[in-house]
Amino acid sequence: MTQANVAPALRIRGLSKTYKNGVEALKGIDLDVPEGEFFGLLGPNGAGKSTTIGVVTSLINRSGGAIEVFGVDTEQDLEGAKRLIGVVPQELNINQFEQPLQIVAQQAGYYGVPWREARERAGECLRWMGLWDKRGVMARSLSGGMKRRLMIARALVHGPRLLILDEPTAGVDIEIRRATWDLLQEINAAGTTIILTTHYLEEAEALCRRIAIIDGGCIVQDTDTRSLLAQLAIETFVLDPHEPLAAAPPIDGYEARLRDDGSFEVEVARSSSINELFSALDGAGIQVRSMRNKANRLEELFLRLVDNAGGDGVVS
Numbered sequence: 001m002t003q004a005n006v007a008p009a010l011r012i013r014g015l016s017k018t019y020k021n022g023v024e025a026l027k028g029i030d031l032d033v034p035e036g037e038f039f040g041l042l043g044p045n046g047a048g049k050s051t052t053i054g055v056v057t058s059l060i061n062r063s064g065g066a067i068e069v070f071g072v073d074t075e076q077d078l079e080g081a082k083r084l085i086g087v088v089p090q091e092l093n094i095n096q097f098e099q100p101l102q103i104v105a106q107q108a109g110y111y112g113v114p115w116r117e118a119r120e121r122a123g124e125c126l127r128w129m130g131l132w133d134k135r136g137v138m139a140r141s142l143s144g145g146m147k148r149r150l151m152i153a154r155a156l157v158h159g160p161r162l163l164i165l166d167e168p169t170a171g172v173d174i175e176i177r178r179a180t181w182d183l184l185q186e187i188n189a190a191g192t193t194i195i196l197t198t199h200y201l202e203e204a205e206a207l208c209r210r211i212a213i214i215d216g217g218c219i220v221q222d223t224d225t226r227s228l229l230a231q232l233a234i235e236t237f238v239l240d241p242h243e244p245l246a247a248a249p250p251i252d253g254y255e256a257r258l259r260d261d262g263s264f265e266v267e268v269a270r271s272s273s274i275n276e277l278f279s280a281l282d283g284a285g286i287q288v289r290s291m292r293n294k295a296n297r298l299e300e301l302f303l304r305l306v307d308n309a310g311g312d313g314v315v316s
C-alpha cells in the first residue's frame with residue numbers, strides 16, 4: 001500500500017449527482033484533501049454539502065465522477081474505502097433505547113472487530129469524548145451535546161484515518177459548539193484527517209486550514225483559510241442619498257457604484273475608519289440619509305465570488 005501513503009485522504013473528480021426529481025445537486029465537483037488536513041466544505045443550505053458527504057460515504061449513489069480515499073477507489077473497493085472513513089451525519093441517528101457503550105461497540109462489530117476488543121475500543125472512545133460515566137445509561141437521557149459526542153465516538157471506534165462530519169454544530173448552543181471544536185482539534189492533532197461541512201463561516205474560520213466553498217452544486221472557491229479571509233478585508237456599504245442619484249458620484253478615494261434605485265455602493269477596507277468615508281462624502285457634497293451593510297460576511301463573500309467569476313452564473 002505504498003500508493004496509499006502518498007495519496008490524498010480524499011480525491012474527488014468530476015463528481016455529479018442528479019436526484020430522481022431532477023435536482024442537480026452536484027454539477028461535477030473536484031476536491032483534493034491531503035492527509036492530516038482540517039478541511040471545511042462551506043456553503044449555504046441546499047448547496048450540496050450533504051450530498052457530497054453522502055456520495056463519498058456511499059449512502060447516496062453518484063451520477064458520475066470518481067472518488068478515492070487514500071488512493072482506494074470507492075467503486076472498486078467500497079469496503080476498503082469505508083474502513084478508512086468515519087462519518088458523523090447531520091441528523092441524529094442513534095438508537096435512543098440503547099446504551100452508549102453498546103452503541104459504539106456494535107459499530108466496531110460492523111467492521112469485524114471481535115466483541116471483547118470492540119468493547120475495549122468503545123470504552124476508549126467514550127472516555128475520549130467525555131462519556132465514560134454515561135456508558136450505561138439510555139442514550140435517550142443524554143443531552144444534545146452528549147449525543148453529538150456519542151456520534152463522534154461511534155465514528156472513531158474503528159480507527160478511521162478520515163473523519164467526516166456533516167454540520168457537527170448546527171443548532172447547538174455556543175458552549176457546546178466550542179467544546180466540540182476543541183475535541184475536533186484534538187482528534188486532528190492526533191493524526192486524523194478531518195473534513196467538516198458547515199454553513200457557519202466562523203466555524204470554518206476557527207477550525208479549518210483549508211476551505212472549499214460550495215454553492216449550487218459547484219465549488220466556487222477552494223483555498224487556504226488565510227487567503228479566503230483576506231478577501232473579506234473589504235466591506236460593501238449601500239448608501240441612500242437624500243435625492244436619488246442619476247450617476248455614480250465621484251468620491252475622493254472611493255469608487256461608487258450606482259444602484260437601480262438611485263442609491264449607491266462603496267467598498268471600504270475593514271481596517272479604515274468609517275469617518276474617512278463620511279468626510280469624503282462631505283467633500284463630494286453628498287448628503288446621505290442612511291447606510292447599511294450590503295450583506296453579512298458570508299453573503300458578501302459569495303457575491304464577490306460571483307462577481308469575480310464574471311457573473312457567468314457559477315453560483316446559482
Ligand SMILES: Nc1ncnc2c1ncn2[C@@H]1O[C@H](COP(=O)(O)OP(=O)(O)O)[C@@H](O)[C@H]1O
Pocket residue numbers: 019020021023024025043044045046047048049050051052
Ligand atoms: N433525497 C433528495 N431528493 C431530491 N433532492 C434532494 C435530496 N436531497 C437533497 N436534495 C436537493 O439537493 C440539493 C442539495 O442538497 P444538500 O446536499 O442536502 O445541501 P446542503 O447539505 O448543502 O444543505 C438541494 O437542492 C436539495 O433540495
Ligand SMILES: [Mg+2]
Pocket residue numbers: 049050051090166167
Ligand atoms: Mg446538509
